[in-house]
Amino acid sequence: MSNADTPRVLGDLLTDRLERNAHKIFMRFKEEQITYDELNRYANRCANGFLNLGIGKGDKVSIMLPNQPAFIYLWFGLAKIGAIEVPVNTNYKGEFLRHIVDQSDSRILVIDSQYLDRLERIEKALTKLETVIVVGGMQDDRQDVNRIPRMAYEDFFSSPEDAVDVKVHPWDPISIIYTSGTTGLSKGALGPHNFWIVCAEKMLAYRNGGKDDIFYTFLPLYHFNAQVLTTLTTLVAEAQMVLTDHFSASGFWDDIRRYGATQFNYLAR
Numbered sequence: 367m368s369n370a371d372t373p374r375v376l377g378d379l380l381t382d383r384l385e386r387n388a389h390k391i392f393m394r395f396k397e398e399q400i401t402y403d404e405l406n407r408y409a410n411r412c413a414n415g416f417l418n419l420g421i422g423k424g425d426k427v428s429i430m431l432p433n434q435p436a437f438i439y440l441w442f443g444l445a446k447i448g449a450i451e452v453p454v455n456t457n458y459k460g461e462f463l464r465h466i467v468d469q470s471d472s473r474i475l476v477i478d479s480q481y482l483d484r485l486e487r488i489e490k491a492l493t494k495l496e497t498v499i500v501v502g503g504m505q506d507d508r509q510d511v512n513r514i515p516r517m518a519y520e521d522f523f524s525s526p527e528d529a530v531d532v533k534v535h536p537w538d539p540i541s542i543i544y545t546s547g548t549t550g551l552s553k554g555a556l557g558p559h560n561f562w563i564v565c566a567e568k569m570l571a572y573r574n575g576g577k578d579d580i581f582y583t584f585l586p587l588y589h590f591n592a593q594v595l596t597t598l599t600t601l602v603a604e605a606q607m608v609l610t611d612h613f614s615a616s617g618f619w620d621d622i623r624r625y626g627a628t629q630f631n632y633l634a635r
Contacts, residue, residue: 369567372602374536374560376445380406383604392600394608394625395435405442407527408435412443415525419497421474423448423532426542428472429588430454430463430481433611436501436519437587438597440476441541445559448534452542452554453588456481464488465551466544467495476519479503489513536560543590566598575629577604582627584613 373379380402388403400408421427427444429451431437441451452470454463456478463484467475471494477485479502490513501519540559544552575581583596587609600607608625622630 372563372567374563375534375538376442376540376559376563376598377409377534379563379601380409380442380446383601387604390604391606393435393438394606395433395610398435400435405438408439408523409442409446410527410529411523411525412439413446413530414443414528415522416443416449416474417447417530418525419474419522421447421449423534423538424450426450426452426470426472427474427476428452428454428467428470430456430458430475430477431501431587432456432478432480433584433587433592433609434501435609436523438609439523441587441593445534445540446530447532448538450539450542450556452544453593455544455588456586459484460488462547462551464491466554467492469551470542470544470554473497474499476501534559541593562594562598563602565594566602569595569599570603573599573629575599575603575605579603579629580606580608580625580627582608582610582622582625582630584610584618 373382384402384406389401391399392402392405393400427449429437429440444451452466452472454466458466473494474497475495476499479500485498492514495514498514498516499519499522500516504516504518537558537560539556540562541557542554543557544554546552581596581600583592585592587593596607608627610621
């Protein structure tokens with residue numbers, strides 16, 4: 367398929383790749399193997415889950431998770447309904463964390479339970495946030511402690527797998543990626559669906575990649591590198607990807623051999 371035939375919207379791109387690769391493995395994570403069909407169905411669950419919470423086209427959702435498949439399901443689910451993901455650096459806390467969630471106008475925050483203590487310290491200042499979805503187990507849910515209602519990811523993820531009917535255009539925004547903030551608080555860079563797909567196409571051509579490749583990354587999914595140069599590049603190529611949750615100098619080459627990876631990003635540029 368030429369670039370001219372590649373869908374310019376992430377949800378349409380996933381549907382197109384699914385038609386030819388339903389049972390092919392899209393992603394490996396530890397002992398998990400997720401096919402293109404499962405990726406689509408799980409993204410649909412998230413899309414319907416967000417719709418049930420009142421999230422619609424143009425709404426923003428912050429995601430603060432370590433590398434795991436759920437991050438990609440949530441991101442793709444938001445893309446299917448025209449909503450905008452706001453990936454949050456998992457190292458952030460205090461004013462840096464408050465700034466991203468509040469300045470992006472996020473209505474929902476999806477957060478791993480290990481970061482809840484950071485949320486509690488700034489929760490009173492997050493006046494636009496309506497719901498917190500917790501991945502990895504709920505903790506204290508007393509309303510005198512938690513001003514913002516919380517929901518377990520397991521409950522959210524139990525939504526139907528039916529396809530959603532939302533018209534999304536190539537120029538619609540897909541994500542707000544925040545800068546590293548070297549001169550102050552981070553600035554949000556708004557990117558449309560078409561831009562992200564074009565970047566993946568260019569990276570695929572630059573790397574001479576194809577559908578027989580296995581793309582490997584340990585870089586964080588809150589970063590453009592892992593999202594576009596690995597995840598979307600894999601989808602455009604109709605290939606496979608390997609996602610790991612951390613870098614190990616001793617285990618890196620063992621991972622490459624174990625998974626048979628042929629392409630990998632070793633530096634965040």
